[in-house]
Amino acid sequence: MTISEKVAYLKGLAEGLNLDTEKSKEGKLISVMIGILEEIGLSIEDLEENTQALGEEIDVLSDDLSDVEDVVFDEDEDEDEDDEDYDDDWFEVECPTCEEPLVIDDKALADGMIQCPNCHDKFALDLSDDTVEADEE
Structure with missing residues (x-):
């Protein structure tokens, strides 16, 4: 269960209790707290989505870097092979x-x-x- 789902459940419980959010100080407090929790839940979900997207981008960059390393190090190996041929002369x-x-x-x-x-x-x-x-x- 996600944080937003848990906050929605909590909001449903508060509504089921028929708290008087107009006259009761406690009702107003609980209503404001649930509103804040909803905003926090949405922010956390946005952060999790961004983190997942960044992780995917890092994977792509890592693959690209690996390709670059292969090209760079393969050139070094080719040069070594050329040096071996050169040593024969x-x-x-x-x-x-x-x-x-x-x-x-x-x-x-x-x-x-x-x-x-x-x-x-x-x-x-x-x-x-x-x-x-x-x-x-």
């Missing part, structure tokens, strides 16, 4: 002179000669056995 070798790790690309690998940026020593790459090894020259 780079190789790491160690300088035979200073033992500094060097990262080289396909072009440097195809040239066959590498100059270490650390010690400036030049060396050739041995591509036998599908491994990249440095041979000093």
